[in-house]
Amino acid sequence: MSWYLTLPLVIPFAAAITAYLMRRSHLGRWVSIIGSSLGLAASIALMIVVLDQGVVAGQMGNWPAPFGITLVADLLSAVMVLITAITGFAVAIYALGDITERQEELGYHALFQILLAGVTGAFLTGDLFNLYVWFEVMLIASFGLLILNGGKEQIDGGVKYVALNLISTILFLTGIGLLYGMTGTLNFADLALKVEGVENQGLLTVVAMMFMVAFGVKAAVFPLFFWLPAAYHTPSFAVSAVFAGLLTKVGVYALIRMFTMVFDHDIGFTHTVLLWVACFTMVIGVLGAAAQSDFRKILSFHIISQIGYMILGLALMTPLALMGAVFYLVHHIIVKANLFLIAGIAKRLTGGTEVYQIGGLYKSAPFLAILFLIPAFSLAGFPPLSGFWAKYIIVKATLDVEMWFVAFIALAVGLMTIYSMTKIWAEAFWKPHPKGIEPELKTLPNKAAQLIPVAGLAVLTIIIGLNPEPFVIFAERTTAQLLDPSPYIAAVLGVTP
Amino acid sequence: MEQLLSVLIGVLVASAVYLMLSRNLLRFLFGLILLSNAANLTIFVAGRLTPGAPPLVPDGFDAPIGDVANALPQALVLTAIVIGFGLFAFALVLAFRAYQSLGTLNTDEMRVAEPKENT
Numbered sequence A: 001m002s003w004y005l006t007l008p009l010v011i012p013f014a015a016a017i018t019a020y021l022m023r024r025s026h027l028g029r030w031v032s033i034i035g036s037s038l039g040l041a042a043s044i045a046l047m048i049v050v051l052d053q054g055v056v057a058g059q060m061g062n063w064p065a066p067f068g069i070t071l072v073a074d075l076l077s078a079v080m081v082l083i084t085a086i087t088g089f090a091v092a093i094y095a096l097g098d099i100t101e102r103q104e105e106l107g108y109h110a111l112f113q114i115l116l117a118g119v120t121g122a123f124l125t126g127d128l129f130n131l132y133v134w135f136e137v138m139l140i141a142s143f144g145l146l147i148l149n150g151g152k153e154q155i156d157g158g159v160k161y162v163a164l165n166l167i168s169t170i171l172f173l174t175g176i177g178l179l180y181g182m183t184g185t186l187n188f189a190d191l192a193l194k195v196e197g198v199e200n201q202g203l204l205t206v207v208a209m210m211f212m213v214a215f216g217v218k219a220a221v222f223p224l225f226f227w228l229p230a231a232y233h234t235p236s237f238a239v240s241a242v243f244a245g246l247l248t249k250v251g252v253y254a255l256i257r258m259f260t261m262v263f264d265h266d267i268g269f270t271h272t273v274l275l276w277v278a279c280f281t282m283v284i285g286v287l288g289a290a291a292q293s294d295f296r297k298i299l300s301f302h303i304i305s306q307i308g309y310m311i312l313g314l315a316l317m318t319p320l321a322l323m324g325a326v327f328y329l330v331h332h333i334i335v336k337a338n339l340f341l342i343a344g345i346a347k348r349l350t351g352g353t354e355v356y357q358i359g360g361l362y363k364s365a366p367f368l369a370i371l372f373l374i375p376a377f378s379l380a381g382f383p384p385l386s387g388f389w390a391k392y393i394i395v396k397a398t399l400d401v402e403m404w405f406v407a408f409i410a411l412a413v414g415l416m417t418i419y420s421m422t423k424i425w426a427e428a429f430w431k432p433h434p435k436g437i438e439p440e441l442k443t444l445p446n447k448a449a450q451l452i453p454v455a456g457l458a459v460l461t462i463i464i465g466l467n468p469e470p471f472v473i474f475a476e477r478t479t480a481q482l483l484d485p486s487p488y489i490a491a492v493l494g495v496t497p
Numbered sequence B: 001m002e003q004l005l006s007v008l009i010g011v012l013v014a015s016a017v018y019l020m021l022s023r024n025l026l027r028f029l030f031g032l033i034l035l036s037n038a039a040n041l042t043i044f045v046a047g048r049l050t051p052g053a054p055p056l057v058p059d060g061f062d063a064p065i066g067d068v069a070n071a072l073p074q075a076l077v078l079t080a081i082v083i084g085f086g087l088f089a090f091a092l093v094l095a096f097r098a099y100q101s102l103g104t105l106n107t108d109e110m111r112v113a114e115p116k117e118n119t
Helices: A003-021 A028-053 A075-097 A101-105 A108-124 A128-147 A152-183 A188-197 A201-219 A227-231 A237-262 A267-291 A295-316 A319-350 A366-380 A386-400 A404-430 A447-466 A469-483 A486-493 B002-020 B025-046 B071-102
Strands: A056-059 A070-073
Touching (some): A003 A075, A003 A108, A028 A056, A070 A075, A070 A188, A075 A237, A075 A447, A101 A108, A108 A128, A128 A237, A128 B071, A152 A188, A152 A227, A152 B071, A188 A486, A201 A237, A237 A267, A267 A404, A295 A319, A295 A404, A319 A386, A319 A447, A366 A404, A386 A404, A386 A469, B002 B025, B025 B071
């Protein structure tokens, strides 16, 4: 067993148990921060190992693959684990200023750490059934976080979130059963080799579609996204930030993993479906956002429209497009989590999230206004921020395969994104507060705990934007691994295919 | 045996879908548990059925002799049952709390988080 593969999982679980035992003494918040920082260190170590040695795999319980459970880290897994740890760390600090003592007593920090463990596990596993188990770990923790000490609104959002996610889980499980029946294996690497030998390739496509629907619900693509805007605006801001940053991206990651490695037998069909899904997701998401007036509801619909770009990258399946999808994935997690954290500060300063009923932030808290502008412009794709490069690569890939209309949609959706960001900007920041409140950042309780993570994530966006080259090269190497899984298979099975 | 189980799975899924189309949250959850059982049976059947042959390794051998039952799907199903049970227990409590605080189990009337627009 390799320590660098297990540590990113063991640390959050250990932190969760410790935080749970200390929940009444309110020391859990510090356990959570220490745990997250250790987790961040562990995932940096994992990243260094993967950059140095290529794909690394570990067999749990020393059962050789494909019989036992395999943990694998290629570049995509490693970068997702790293970005999870960064987001987790930022949100753990932010929680100091956001989570109430009552929520701490009910075990917020323990659930938060379990959520991080579930997300990390989903990125690291090399086994389909194990992926299902990590999905469930993540899901049950997110259920808890969503309705923790909740009122009517949280319960109402929770019901829809739970119901639709459970359906997707069952579809996933059925898909696993059928795929196992056809290939006799559940190990990703082994599946990649065995699917070619399946007699009935049509049936394989049917199972591929089951997985597409199951992961599509998790990733919140059109027409399966309805749980997301129903729930994401209800919980605490720290919770919704980590949900917005990470949970849907696990679905996108699973789609990328399965539809590059396992289900690449009928790209003409499956990836055309993905292309349509991607276009509709972009358009419907951004139109939905235009119709909303609640800070977090606007952002929730934007998650959906941005997911469309990532799926578009996967659907085109060219090296450049996949590279764009990977770049987009990383950029989006940072930016989206940051915007939700800012929504929390805005609410505490102005007393609401309904943008027509708040205002005056530009005058009274100009620093927050700048912090909002950075991720908002990045989301819309302004140079020189990270979102510009992400969108640029995707649109370039679309033009390369001469899909003019799809490129037009991608650009038009970017423009529409600016429209709703402008709405937030004009209403919440520029116009004076309707009730004449002039909230200042000074009055914010635990000001540093809330502003430092926001500023930190904003700096990351700027760094990626101003110096994209190393990140692009990294995304290129990641894509090469995705398109040619033989190092992955060799690392897991110990044989060269 | 496979055919019989396939028909059973079909019936379970059909009843589950019927129940899940209901507006009543409790009926929806009952549908969900039927569906999850259908999924478990699917995994079980997908592992091929072999009546009366436990996968036991005799003394002095490394592997069982002859056609024996496939133990892996059973392990998968067991895991899935446990996880499904946990999630279902949570969902039931959530439904109860929803009834307590919202006063209804009719999903059409659950509009607190997404209030209707005043047109």
